[in-house]
Amino acid sequence: MYPPRTSQLLLALSAILPSSLAAFACNDILTKGQHFNFEKLGGPRVVHWTDSLGTEDMEARWNFTLDVCNKLQRDKGVDKQNWCHDGARVCGVRALHDIYGDENDTISAVDIAGTYTMQNGPNAILDPTFGLLRDLKSNSDAPREGVRVELHGGRHPFDSKKEGVKQRAVIDFVCDREREGDEGAEKDTNEHEEEPKKDEDEKKGENGDKKEEKKLRRRGGEKGKCEDTEASLRFCGYEDEKTDKDDKVKTLRLEWRTKYACEDAPAPDGGKSWGFFTWFIIILFLATAAYLIFGSWLNYNRYGARGWDLLPHGDAIRDIPYMVKDLGRKVVNVVQSPGSRGGYSAV
Numbered sequence: 117m118y119p120p121r122t123s124q125l126l127l128a129l130s131a132i133l134p135s136s137l138a139a140f141a142c143n144d145i146l147t148k149g150q151h152f153n154f155e156k157l158g159g160p161r162v163v164h165w166t167d168s169l170g171t172e173d174m175e176a177r178w179n180f181t182l183d184v185c186n187k188l189q190r191d192k193g194v195d196k197q198n199w200c201h202d203g204a205r206v207c208g209v210r211a212l213h214d215i216y217g218d219e220n221d222t223i224s225a226v227d228i229a230g231t232y233t234m235q236n237g238p239n240a241i242l243d244p245t246f247g248l249l250r251d252l253k254s255n256s257d258a259p260r261e262g263v264r265v266e267l268h269g270g271r272h273p274f275d276s277k278k279e280g281v282k283q284r285a286v287i288d289f290v291c292d293r294e295r296e297g298d299e300g301a302e303k304d305t306n307e308h309e310e311e312p313k314k315d316e317d318e319k320k321g322e323n324g325d326k327k328e329e330k331k332l333r334r335r336g337g338e339k340g341k342c343e344d345t346e347a348s349l350r351f352c353g354y355e356d357e358k359t360d361k362d363d364k365v366k367t368l369r370l371e372w373r374t375k376y377a378c379e380d381a382p383a384p385d386g387g388k389s390w391g392f393f394t395w396f397i398i399i400l401f402l403a404t405a406a407y408l409i410f411g412s413w414l415n416y417n418r419y420g421a422r423g424w425d426l427l428p429h430g431d432a433i434r435d436i437p438y439m440v441k442d443l444g445r446k447v448v449n450v451v452q453s454p455g456s457r458g459g460y461s462a463v
């Protein structure tokens with residue numbers, strides 16, 4: 117038996133590397149030769165939507181939470197059944213609210229997109245797809261710069277494969293050189309954390325809330341238009357849509373204005389492209405070391421080798437200095453030869 121080949125070792129090592137290459141790496145979105153890095157947009161972000169449901173006395177208050185870089189974590193104090201399943205990237209939580217009554221809201225969570233590893237098999241994966249906004253034919257407006265990201269894997273109800281309505285999230289990251297991408301979001305998230313009992317405090321702020329909701333509702337009425345707010349991340353719709361493949365997919369549409377969607381965006385921290393290369397060198401070094409150590413150990417144990425013979429391919433390694441010297445001599449020859457043949461150096 118021979119010591120394992122380097123290639124085999126590399127293969128084995130690559131299996132334990134972070135599998136981010138296959139998954140959706142928010143810092144490395146590549147489509148049509150364009151590269152986007154949305155690392156700075158990571159972390160949970162929330163958008164709200166109030167759906168009037170076409171009734172007078174009931175409305176659905178939605179919170180859509182997404183994290184483009186990681187799976188979502190359930191906030192402390194949120195009931196498990198009021199939150200999406202483990203692995204969700206985009207989660208919709210609906211509070212069915214009785215406008216005039218005092219009844220508690222009925223809460224339900226909708227898994228919109230994510231990679232769910234538990235029970236649901238190969239269909240419940242994020243399976244992200246990307247497209248440049250300027251390539252999208254259906255865009256009637258002036259061409260926009262940026263990238264559209266489509267995330268899949270969700271279904272509602274989640275646990276019944278047959279009856280669950282497929283869900284997806286379509287996020288347009290639109291180039292806006294003035295925006296970092298978190299404008300209008302920070303205040304929002306703070307509120308969530310500091311006032312988790314807002315339901316109880318609701319009466320205080322009721323008038324303001326109502327007014328805002330009415331505004332939102334009016335905006336929601338215009339189809340295909342995004343919510344009219346200064347926030348960088350905006351809600352644009354949550355409706356049944358038909359796709360080529362599926363009959364019906366409930367689609368959450370969001371728009372995210374940010375400078376990171378510009379095609380000439382500088383990398384958030386310049387050295388990022390070193391990442392892969394550095395890893396590669398480290399792995400190569402480790403693999404070589406492991407190969408030499410393991411090979412030596414084998415040679416020692418099996419063949420009782422000592423000294424140079426310990427090293428796998430000991431002869432070859434011993435020859436390296438001579439080969440280098442030889443090569444060096446050749447290079448020197450080549451470099452010197454034009455001069456020595458007197459082509460140009462004559463005085």
Ligand SMILES: *[C@@H]1O[C@H](CO)[C@@H](O)[C@H](O)[C@H]1NC(C)=O
Binds near residue numbers: 219220
């Ligand atoms: C509403 O929720 C509170 C707190 O969870 C609970 O004590 C109360 O019984 C609920 N009221 C109704 C009508 O379900």
Ligand SMILES: *[C@@H]1O[C@H](CO)[C@@H](O)[C@H](O)[C@H]1NC(C)=O
Binds near residue numbers: 177179209211307315
């Ligand atoms: C949605 O977000 C608002 C504001 O942060 C919060 O008060 C409310 O409880 C949330 N609703 C649900 C159903 O989680």
